Amino acid sequence: MSDGQIVVRGLTKQFRTVRAVDDLSFTVAPGRVTGFLGPNGAGKTTTLRMILGLVRPTSGTATIGGQVYSDLAEPLRTVGAVLEASSFHRGRTGRNHLLVLCDAAGLPARRADEVLDLVGLAAAARRKVRGYSLGMKQRLGIAAALLGDPRVLILDEPANGLDPEGIRWMREVLRGYAQRGRTVLVSSHLLAEVQHLADDVVIIAAGRLVRQGAVAELTGEIAARRVRVRTPDPDRLLAALNGASAQRGEADLIHVTGLDTPAVFRAAVAAGIELHELTHEHADLEHVFLELTSGGAEIR
Amino acid sequence: MIRLLRSEFRKIATTNIWWAFLLAVLGFTALTFAINALQAHSYLHQPPLQLPANIPPDQAAQIRADYQARGTLVVQAANLYTSGQYFGLLFVLLLGILVVTNEYFHQTATTTFLATPRRTMVIAGKLSVMVLAAVGLCLATTVLCVIAGAIFLSAEGASLALGEWAVTRALLLNLLAYAIWAVFGVGFGTLIRNQLAAVIVAIALYLVGSSIASAIIQLIAIVTHAIWLTKLTVAVPSVASQVMITGADLPGNPPQWLGAAVLIGYGVVAGGIGTLLTQRRDIG
Numbered sequence: 001m002s003d004g005q006i007v008v009r010g011l012t013k014q015f016r017t018v019r020a021v022d023d024l025s026f027t028v029a030p031g032r033v034t035g036f037l038g039p040n041g042a043g044k045t046t047t048l049r050m051i052l053g054l055v056r057p058t059s060g061t062a063t064i065g066g067q068v069y070s071d072l073a074e075p076l077r078t079v080g081a082v083l084e085a086s087s088f089h090r091g092r093t094g095r096n097h098l099l100v101l102c103d104a105a106g107l108p109a110r111r112a113d114e115v116l117d118l119v120g121l122a123a124a125a126r127r128k129v130r131g132y133s134l135g136m137k138q139r140l141g142i143a144a145a146l147l148g149d150p151r152v153l154i155l156d157e158p159a160n161g162l163d164p165e166g167i168r169w170m171r172e173v174l175r176g177y178a179q180r181g182r183t184v185l186v187s188s189h190l191l192a193e194v195q196h197l198a199d200d201v202v203i204i205a206a207g208r209l210v211r212q213g214a215v216a217e218l219t220g221e222i223a224a225r226r227v228r229v230r231t232p233d234p235d236r237l238l239a240a241l242n243g244a245s246a247q248r249g250e251a252d253l254i255h256v257t258g259l260d261t262p263a264v265f266r267a268a269v270a271a272g273i274e275l276h277e278l279t280h281e282h283a284d285l286e287h288v289f290l291e292l293t294s295g296g297a298e299i300r
Numbered sequence: 301m302i303r304l305l306r307s308e309f310r311k312i313a314t315t316n317i318w319w320a321f322l323l324a325v326l327g328f329t330a331l332t333f334a335i336n337a338l339q340a341h342s343y344l345h346q347p348p349l350q351l352p353a354n355i356p357p358d359q360a361a362q363i364r365a366d367y368q369a370r371g372t373l374v375v376q377a378a379n380l381y382t383s384g385q386y387f388g389l390l391f392v393l394l395l396g397i398l399v400v401t402n403e404y405f406h407q408t409a410t411t412t413f414l415a416t417p418r419r420t421m422v423i424a425g426k427l428s429v430m431v432l433a434a435v436g437l438c439l440a441t442t443v444l445c446v447i448a449g450a451i452f453l454s455a456e457g458a459s460l461a462l463g464e465w466a467v468t469r470a471l472l473l474n475l476l477a478y479a480i481w482a483v484f485g486v487g488f489g490t491l492i493r494n495q496l497a498a499v500i501v502a503i504a505l506y507l508v509g510s511s512i513a514s515a516i517i518q519l520i521a522i523v524t525h526a527i528w529l530t531k532l533t534v535a536v537p538s539v540a541s542q543v544m545i546t547g548a549d550l551p552g553n554p555p556q557w558l559g560a561a562v563l564i565g566y567g568v569v570a571g572g573i574g575t576l577l578t579q580r581r582d583i584g
Contacts, residue, residue: 045584046584049582049583049584052414053413053417054410054413054414054582054583054584055582055583055584056580056582069417070417070418072417075414075415075416075417076414076415079414081414083410084407084410086407087406087407087408087409087410087411088406088407088408089311089315089402089406089408090406091315091316091317092314092315093314096310096314099310099314100307100310100311100314101307101411101415103303103304103306103307103310104303104304104306104307104412104415104416105303105415106303144411
């Protein structure tokens with residue numbers, strides 16, 4: 001099902017003095033949630049806007065299901081997008097905002113009420129956006145994206161302004177979408193959020209691709225084997241672990257790389273060293289991210 | 301295209317903008333109608349012209365012709381029936397500007413262009429809806445002015461002059477002026493995306509710019525002794541608009557069609573440049 005596949009090839013955007021996106025290529029598969037990660041100013045928003053035909057690439061292409069966005073016959077029924085937090089006329093009601101889009105996409109007014117129900121805004125539907133909280137605006141943005149029941153969802157920092165309950169709700173919506181075989185691309189700087197949500201990640205820094213892969217694969221790779229040990233006798237333990245690479249942390253803490261927990265335990269027991277803690281360290285996406293983007297993460 | 305028109309129409313209909321503008325236009329129309337009625341009353345009862353003897357004969361003839369022209373019923377009736385035009389056109393210009401700049405001000409341009417990625421279509425939709433809105437505003441004021449004017453003229457004991465071609469022509473040109481200024485407004489809004497800047501520049505150009513431009517042109521004409529240059533004042537949009545709609549041809553003025561041609565020229569140029577810019581711009 002290459003139907004909702006997003007393909008970015010050699011995408012480049014040169015603003016006056018800054019190369020915001022630099023020869024970027026990646027693909028986003030349907031049926032999975034893909035996190036789009038990068039430090040601030042990495043070019044995430046510019047990339048998403050180029051995919052959506054809002055920003056003109058200097059060179060390169062971005063296609064959705066094989067078509068450039070502006071060539072899509074029914075854009076809102078193909079792609080739903082949530083970009084900035086508030087792109088609403090403050091004096092218009094939430095429902096009327098959606099009806100304007102329904103008109104443009106040739107969708108029945110019924111769809112506006114359905115998505116308002118879906119995002120939990122039905123009660124505020126006839127109120128002006130002026131009175132909406134940030135979280136409500138974010139929900140309205142998501143409602144607009146879902147309006148055409150699209151095959152592809154593209155969201156730029158959708159968790160901004162949502163409370164924890166809202167974030168959990170959104171996570172479920174996006175996971176449900178991917179499970180129905182659709183494409184979901186979510187940019188975020190909240191790494192923990194993406195780790196819980198995404199199957200794949202695309203990591204960029206300074207406008208360039210750093211890594212693309214499955215979350216499990218990337219975290220597994222970096223995690224390798226890291227063990228955290230506390231002992232009142234760190235010097236003796238370091239000696240007992242000779243050969244393994246180990247680092248002294250603060251006070252009684254040691255980080256061991258290249259050995260698993262049983263190996264460290266056996267070494268300690270053999271040398272008669274008392275242990276206060278022995279844990280396998282899970283590398284989270286944050287480690288991966290920092291490790292991969294260091295050097296490319298300077299503010300531009 | 302029908303979808304787009306409905307969408308653009310709903311954008312205007314679902315904010316306060318339409319009734320704010322309607323009220324403003326009706327208010328100014330009522331005001332100018334009152335002033336025009338007072339003026340018409342004095343012109344229709346004007347005494348014969350007394351000119352001092354030292355005026356050169358050709359100039360005197362022109363003043364006399366002008367004086368008589370203003371005193372005719374047709375000119376006054378046309379003026380009454382198109383009351384409020386000066387401010388009506390300004391408001392249409394502003395509405396056209398807001399319809400475009402609102403999209404950037406409220407960042408709705410993003411959703412608009414996501415729904416309709418062909419930006420030329422979006423501009424075309426806005427132009428069409430604005431022309432319709434301008435025609436609507438014009439019809440609303442015209443109907444009210446014709447009713448009030450007819451009552452006034454019968455009270456003056458004058459004929460209504462509604463069948464006169466000059467009056468019909470003034471009404472039609474009024475309609476055309478509204479439509480062209482709407483196009484002009486949309487073009488202007490696409491040229492200057494910053495809402496506040498666009499509105500201020502437009503008001504300044506409309507109210508003051510024309511007098512300054514005509515003053516400069518006339519000054520050049522006097523200094524260079526090239527009187528024909530004064531005819532160039534018609535190149536200033538609001539002067540062209542006035543020339544185009546001056547009820548009947550007053551002697552000494554450039555022809556109406558020239559005013560219309562200049563104004564249409566400006567509308568096409570503004571809309572064309574605005575569309576080109578909108579196509580190339582990055583939205584974000």
